[in-house]
Amino acid sequence: MKTLTRPAPDVRATAAARTGRELPAEAVLELRGVSCWYGDVRAVRDVTLDVPRNQITAIIGPSGCGKSTLLRSLNRMNDLVPGARVEGRILYHGVDLTDRRVDPVEVRRRIGMVFQKPNPFPKSIYDNVAFGPRVAGFAGGRRELDELVERSLRRAALWDEVKDKLRSPGTALSGGQQQRLCIARAIAVEPDVILMDEPCSALDPIATLRIEELMHELKERYTIVIVTHNLQQAARASDMTAFLTMGQDRAGYLVETAPTTELFTRPRQRLTEDYITGRFG
Amino acid sequence: MDDERVTDGDQGAASIRRAFDAQLQDAKDDVLRLGGLVEEQLRRAGQALVERNVELADAVRWGDADVNELQRQVNLEIAAVIARQGPMARDLRELLALYHAAAELERMGDYATNIAKLAQQLAAEPELPLFAQIPRMEELCRSQLRAAMRALVDLSEAQARAVCAGDDEIDHLYNSVYEDAVALMEASPDRARQATHMLFAAHHLERLGDRVTNIGEDVVFLATGRIEDLNP
DSSP, X not given: OBOXXXXXXXXXXXHHHHHOOOOOOOEEEEEEEEEEEETTEEEEEEEEEEEETTSEEEEEOSTTSSHHHHHHHTTTGGGGSTTEEEEEEEEETTEETTOTTBOHHHHHHHXXXXXXXXXXXXXXXXXXXXXXXXXXXXXXXXXXXXXXXXXXXXXXXXXXXXXXXXXXXXGGSOHHHHHHHHHHHHHXXXXXXXXXXXXXXXXXXXHHHHHHHHHHHHTTTSEEEEEOSOHHHHHHHOSEEEEEEEOTXXXXXXXXXXXXXXXXXXXXXXXXXXXXXTOOO | OOSOOOOTTOOOSOOSOHHHHHHHHHHHHHHHHHHXXXXXXXXXXHHHHHHTOHHHHHHHHHHHHHHHHHHHHHHHHHHHHHHHHOOOHHHHHHHHHHHHHHHHHHHXXXXXXXXXXXXXXXXXXXXXXXXXXXXXXXXXXXXXXXXXXXXXXXXXXXXXXXXXXXXXXXXXXXXXXXXXXXXXXXXXXXXXXXXXXXXXXXXXHXXXXXXXXXXXXXXXXXXXXXXXXXXX
């Protein structure tokens, strides 16, 4: 079994923060000619893309263009779908995640996921957050676990709202709180990358803005990739945007990747311009 | 009035959009910086005119590139915030007002440069007609500009209206320069060139004052949502 090396401390981000100067970001994930297949059907074609560290990368595009499929390939989630396979290379700190010898459980610990619909386990708030560390064989004692749960809930901007009811069921929270609980659950195992698949599509505008603010805070520690239908959300919340669309063969392909400001003010490709100005299809 | 209008200095409820608020503040800071730059350009242009200082006038002419560059940056910054944040209501008005204020400031920078050019042309003259109104106009323009920038920071409708009202004195001084310049030309036709140059300097200052008033109107728009002509 191949092992994944632990990422080095983020010296570059620290230096950038100190000097106030932007440094070219190191890529945490490097996709090279990635195609995703479901049986004989190609859902995503030949995507080459770098996901920069400590930034938020948004993947946008019309329904059915393979955004979620591509996202799910980044932490081997598609392994669970019969007939699904990935071609090309997905390099994570130099290790090809598509290599069958790489343990998918370890991949998912390093690269966590938050789903479209908040899906807390039917357990207490505390146990939702403690679940991942426990399954991963958390070595500390009760106090250390308490601290880990508190730290995760704080980072997910949920602690103040739930600290007095940690034993209440997670499912009793509001939609926005449930989604932040899922984020706390994802970060409790100290991942490196967080994948978000339409995390706000079931939330109201205020809860949505809260999640976006949270993403902004989280990117100091984590790298985030978000799939969203909501162009405004990509424009507001991301640093880089990748635009996917569907080709004649109905497989999604990457049209353009650019810093978000550039993509939303002066895209290079006509297809991108048409899509973001609502002239698509 | 039974609706709850935004009043002077009202920054609204605490926002959960901290990233957006930070971007808005950055844009505002840059416009204020642009205001400071233009004020300094004007001060130096006025000094160069009075002291017949060619080097200082030259520095003003070179300095205009900085003003233009900062305005260009502000434009890009504001366009990016509008494209990315989808601002509404007061936020949208603020960004539009800042965009317009930056354009007015850039134009004021051009007037300062024009005055610097006149200073260079007049520097070779053996003697200058003394129009005491001109240094006074230049001073007034700068204090008006500072007041307009303060009104913009404070989002103060009252301060903005005061700025607009203050333009009358600049207009009055300009009219007085006009009369004096014509009188000088009539009395000493050989000094018509000098008098015309001074009249032009005064004219640039008068126009600059109008641009300051436009910023005052922007602030009123920002505070109330109403477009008013405050310099009829």
